[in-house]
Amino acid sequence: MGGERPIPKQVNRQAAQWFAERESGDMTAQDEARFRQWLAADPRHARAFERAAAVWQSMDAPMLAPIPRPARREPGRRMQPARGHRRQWIGAAIAASLALFIAVESDLPTRWRADVMTATGEIREIRLPDGSTAMLNTGSAIAFAPDGRTVTLLKGEAAFQVAPDPAHPFSVKAGKGASTALGTRFIVRQLGDGARVTVTEHSVRVALARKSAVLREGEAIDYDADRLGASRPVSVADADAWTRGRMRVVNRPLGEVVAELGRYHRGYIRVIGDDLAKRPVSGTFDVRDPVGTIDMIQRTLGIGSTRLTDRMILLHC
Template identity: 45%
Template structure:
């Protein structure tokens, strides 16, 4: 798990700041500052249009009004121009870009390109277990997809996105391999988890061993045994390390286990299971250490537990969009 994988993009952050500022009404200085920002980088205009579309999608009047009123009721942040009302004060919750985009993608567009390529797929917060033709089992985690390519002499499953746990039926005549982002994991009579991220893939073995191969400048092959994990990316296969496989596989039992993790990493993981967005206001708060066990099928209840144990408050724009703060 890595909070960095789910961290908001700074350009999208700024774009949604401006989209909501424009919706609330910009002063002359604000309009000039927006135009300057749009012209300062060719990536800014498309990001701004995407943010405007996302904000419109979120656009239940009560939600939009509450965000705007909260923003106008607090002292202005340094470095940002005032909004249209000269007397207005504001506070912007930076991670709202992730909320807007997540809601737009999950609620309106969906991942149709992946859906067309997949043989099995889960939505956000959904988990699914399926038995393949050879008796092997695959458990898909939230927002995951696979395609299946069984041939007379081989068995291949492609992880198109997300995370999947495999329990492989033995068949010496037909090797079982899982492919993701150019790499391949071949079962040696085993149970293992493949977690595909945007920039890397992580393999964790919970029983017996696997052979992991990937092209790149680094090591190209590694044997990973029970209780071990390895990552590969465009640079090749990394170093094999010992992990708590029981904790890594906890999601297969609808649990998430955290031991002395920063709150931002915990919230990033909860966001994988929440059909909306959970954000943190404040860098220092995101660094606070957390240990606990939470259920994957009720991320809002997990957040309630975190709030109570850490004595935090929250802003809830319905249970779909939640910001926690001191």
């Protein structure tokens, strides 16, 4: 009694891509035939496709095409919309947003390991057993030792305010590195297989393999699996603005700003076009209302958008 076999990540990605191509209206008769072959090749393909459709509907997004059934071929009544760049944008955005949601919902290993997790758009502060506090940013997870003095950042970002206890150092592990508090406040953000450490008060020692660096207030450092970067100055007010539900930017490219806002949005936001993505943006924005912030940026820059509800927003000239 093995039950249903789990769906591999690759199959989920394929299902998201097929769903996107059907919804965007760019499939030819040959594409439809290949899709039907893929659907019938493995029962998990049909399950994955139905899951992609269910995730899309859970985003309050409109269904632009009927859900196919692998057992028999439905007559092709649907008119194929004209091909064009706009349809390609929509298809790519649907695929990316579905893949993102399915990956988040399938993140069971992190859920099993985590003591605390935050959902997309949620910012939450908790008290650790030793009296220190950890504020988790959107889509983040931590695990901690029983005494609270060793924390592992499993995903996302967290800000720590450390309770003093010289006999028991407070450390945060992320990737292969560790950050040990020499003061009281610092932020750790996961970056791929490494992390970024930012000190907002006093100092922190960051160690990776046999290398280490001491950061002072207003400094940050990045590391990956093999390399510890150089420390650099940062604005503390900008770095910890998210702990107050804000995001402060000065002449940052629109693409970067939108990507950062996307962390707080239960949906998909993308800038279309390299020139537009490079356009500088400055301001203080409310990360608790990413759609309202996007609306304000759109009006300020005088640019357009294509939307399938507020869950999927494509900004363009």
